[in-house]
Amino acid sequence: MAGKRNKKWVQKSVERMKEKGTIGAFGKATPKKIARAKKHGGLEKKRAVWAENLKKSRNKKKRKSGRH
Numbered sequence: 001m002a003g004k005r006n007k008k009w010v011q012k013s014v015e016r017m018k019e020k021g022t023i024g025a026f027g028k029a030t031p032k033k034i035a036r037a038k039k040h041g042g043l044e045k046k047r048a049v050w051a052e053n054l055k056k057s058r059n060k061k062k063r064k065s066g067r068h
Helices: 009-020 031-040 042-065
Strands: none
Touching (some): 009 042, 031 042
16 A cells, blocks of 8 residues: 555654744744745745644644534
């Protein structure tokens, strides 16, 4: 199952951030802040994409569980 997505990507990425000491470096990820960081590129863009993906996964979880 090479195409199957790893379900624990959030846990692994948070663990790597703890090792590097970068937790909380992006701050509160608002849509406006994410868009601005994506335009800048580089490390800011990587953090913005990660924050955006994290928000998407949280929203999917909420919809699946029936909570709104």
